[in-house]
Amino acid sequence: MKTDDLITALAQDAPVRWPLGRAVAAAMAGGAVVAGVIFFAGIGVRPDVMQAVETIRYLFKFVVTLALAVTATGLILHLARPGVPLGAWRWALLAAPVLLIVSVALEMMAMPMSSWGTRWIGTNAPWCLTLIPLMALGPLALMLWALRQGAPRRPGLAGAVAGLVASGIAATFYAAHCPDDSPFFVATWYTLATGIVVLIGTLAGRRWLRW
Amino acid sequence: MNDPLREDQWATWMRAAISGDAGAYRLFLQAVTPHLRAMARRRGPLFGASASDAEDVVQEVLLAIHLKRGSWDQSRPIGPWISVIVRNKMIDALRRRGRHVDVPIEDVIDTLEADSPPDGLQQRDVERLLSQLKDQQRDIVRSISVEGGSVRETATRLSMTEGAVRVALHRALKALAALYRSDPE
Numbered sequence: 001m002k003t004d005d006l007i008t009a010l011a012q013d014a015p016v017r018w019p020l021g022r023a024v025a026a027a028m029a030g031g032a033v034v035a036g037v038i039f040f041a042g043i044g045v046r047p048d049v050m051q052a053v054e055t056i057r058y059l060f061k062f063v064v065t066l067a068l069a070v071t072a073t074g075l076i077l078h079l080a081r082p083g084v085p086l087g088a089w090r091w092a093l094l095a096a097p098v099l100l101i102v103s104v105a106l107e108m109m110a111m112p113m114s115s116w117g118t119r120w121i122g123t124n125a126p127w128c129l130t131l132i133p134l135m136a137l138g139p140l141a142l143m144l145w146a147l148r149q150g151a152p153r154r155p156g157l158a159g160a161v162a163g164l165v166a167s168g169i170a171a172t173f174y175a176a177h178c179p180d181d182s183p184f185f186v187a188t189w190y191t192l193a194t195g196i197v198v199l200i201g202t203l204a205g206r207r208w209l210r211w
Numbered sequence: 212m213n214d215p216l217r218e219d220q221w222a223t224w225m226r227a228a229i230s231g232d233a234g235a236y237r238l239f240l241q242a243v244t245p246h247l248r249a250m251a252r253r254r255g256p257l258f259g260a261s262a263s264d265a266e267d268v269v270q271e272v273l274l275a276i277h278l279k280r281g282s283w284d285q286s287r288p289i290g291p292w293i294s295v296i297v298r299n300k301m302i303d304a305l306r307r308r309g310r311h312v313d314v315p316i317e318d319v320i321d322t323l324e325a326d327s328p329p330d331g332l333q334q335r336d337v338e339r340l341l342s343q344l345k346d347q348q349r350d351i352v353r354s355i356s357v358e359g360g361s362v363r364e365t366a367t368r369l370s371m372t373e374g375a376v377r378v379a380l381h382r383a384l385k386a387l388a389a390l391y392r393s394d395p396e
Contacts, residue, residue: 010274013277
């Protein structure tokens, strides 16, 4: 086939139904719906939520999980657009870990050392490690689909950041359910759960995001 | 050559293309191709790829531009976007056909144009990969490209709806790109 003939065929396929920006927005919205359905059908908010929302430890969990979702989404839009510098987005991803470290330090100052162990282990760790990755699978699949509309130079890295977005969405829901609010707990178990999702995202990215 | 003007023109065409203007898209692809051709011919030998591979590389890069055009942010200049796509894909394509790596590739927009090759020196890759597509996908690509039919004519000839032809064409082009990627050659 001559190149001119190929151009003729390509020209007939001109319109783009899912530009990257629109695809990522749809994946965020769809991911929140999928995770939300599992959340409300399966676990729901904790029974003492009315008291919990008056405590800073409970609310702070959402600050961390939403910071992760937002910063990772911003980075992903830059990773999947060729020729766009990452700029400050590379560092924005540090927001969630820095928030966690600061909150852990404050908790250490505020609480007697004898209580650290129970606060760290909590009561729900196995659920945290199961439910966050489980609720993240839907958002992760949608985000990987969105990234296929983009052109990430490093597929594994893009998949890993998609895992961070999905974890951020899933952990936001999970945080509303979980009775463990100590930063010790969040910094340990939420991070481990996120690590599982990031690992899946990296492997899936290497497999499906090459172009 | 006035590069900022050329870049603006390419961006205008591409914007129209993304919202569905086949004519503008054709102009865009026809304008970009001679630059790709010049790059592929000049860089090919450095990678250890033969001169006859150049046109195959051009087609593979065109396909990548096509499938990834949704990743261009329309509020930004198109030059950096297209340069990165072409650089990545061309290195990829040349490397697969040649032996060497790490050859610098210049910006598309600054590259001089090169004429299309004489008819005797036609491309084998697309032809060979086309034969691996599903029958219907191959018929549609052939009908539209080689015979120059429109989507509507093709739909009538194959008794399909226009929408079905569009979807099948899009899938066929995606499948072609995947075949290139997995092609051991």
